[in-house]
């Protein structure tokens with residue numbers, strides 16, 4: 001049927017051409033089969049392998065086009081081991097190699113955009129790209145997770161989350177945050193005094209645990225027992241460890257991805273239980289104290305609103321929920337909470353680790369932070385946190401912003417090319433490739449931030465760093481910009497302010513302290529050796 005249709009609509013010359021190609025194809029195929037029949041099994045296998053190698057190379061060269069990248073690809077796997085053990089200097093070399101550069105790992109062609117403007121173009125081109133996190137993220141976070149939604153569906157879903165990060169909501173989370181800081185300050189002291197007898201210990205893991213505990217308190221309040229908080233804090237590390245830029249395509253038992261999937265499943269299960277509890281508690285009319293409470297309350301208010309409308313009851317405009325939501329099931333809620341944890345855990349841990357290192361190495365700045373925090377509380381360090389208090393900490397905020405500029409936790413954000421993307425006049429990113437806007441070069445651009453390798457909070461007060469909004473890509477930009485950015489910065493400001501008043505800390509500098517390690521985000525290579533002592537009032 002199809003051939004009749006084709007014949008009736010095509011021109012005679014096209015028909016002739018097609019017959020010629022068909023004959024040529026047949027001849028080639030016959031020749032190929034004749035050649036194969038003359039070969040033994042090994043020779044056939046070798047020939048097929050060589051053909052696959054050639055196809056792999058040619059497709060790489062074709063996709064690479066005019067941009068910078070290795071002339072040839074290591075057959076099939078490409079620089080897979082570099083992706084498994086990332087080296088920060090190699091990333092820097094890649095950024096320096098050209099505005100656009102590439103690698104190909106297994107089946108994945110990866111384009112790295114190093115300039116501020118190409119990075120911004122990618123972030124702001126939702127018609128051509130969508131976030132892909134990394135391949136394994138779909139398996140760990142589940143493919144139906146909201147964070148993989150695209151276009152209108154994503155915008156709509158996100159609108160429903162905005163209510164969780166309003167000023168009113170952020171203020172409600174502060175007492176929980178403060179409680180966790182205080183508990184961990186004692187833990188820091190115990191670690192130095194009791195566990196390590198005054199000797200320095202590595203704090204990167206302890207800061208990860210602290211950040212996880214703070215996030216969990218903000219996200220799910222007291223629904224999660226302390227034992228589960230500890231378990232999640234310990235095991236979430238395996239989720240991060242599984243998130244290489246490009247993974248082996250299948251999950252093999254007892255490998256990093258397998259352990260990561262197990263940990264992710266455990267967290268999803270815990271969050272589902274929290275969601276069920278929140279639904280019961282919020283139905284009693286209790287006041288919301290965490291993100292989960294706010295969200296469930298919004299869903300339940302929406303249900304009531306819909307029910308009234310269905311009964312024909314007129315609802316005054318002021319009673320209409322800001323965003324009418326459907327009632328999500330426990331697992332859907334759990335998946336969204338998981339994305340918050342996933343998005344926040346590594347980035348805030350990285351920022352926290354550098355913040356404590358940078359302050360220990362610059363006691364005069366730490367002292368200024370301390371003075372500012374005491375003054376904002378009229379000399380009484382026990383005054384509770386509030387958003388107004390955090391807003392008034394100009395210098396502490398500058399310190400935090402400079403930490404984020406100097407050591408941006410998220411250096412690259414992987415996106416997937418949905419359709420051929422003309423990223424520059426001379427290069428079009430092929431559909432299906434991964435395209436990665438880089439953040440580090442924009443925050444180390446000497447035109448925006450003079451002497452970018454100097455840590456200098458003053459640039460945010462007397463300098464014009466605040467005006468360099470185009471370069472401030474620390475939290476991304478465009479439709480997927482970080483949902484938690486205000487919360488994240490307030491968290492760091494509040495934590496540093498309190499720590500400065502209650503603790504002293506010393507850094508044991510090693511030859512690796514200034515070397516940057518990439519573990520999803522950035523950390524000091526030696527994992528930061530510190531000692532803590534109590535500060536008297």
Ligand code: HEM
Pocket residue numbers: 123131147158339340341343344347348351408409410413473474475476477478479480481482483484485487488489
């Ligand atoms: C210092 C801490 C943090 C940094 C540096 C950071 C950075 C980022 C970056 C670079 C993105 C990608 C933006 C884009 O593609 O344009 C992102 C997305 C996101 N972040 Fe953060 N983040 C931090 C903390 C947090 C926290 C605490 C939360 C949650 C409470 C959070 C929730 C999210 C979510 C949900 C997304 C995805 C948004 C979407 O796809 O619509 N982040 N973040």
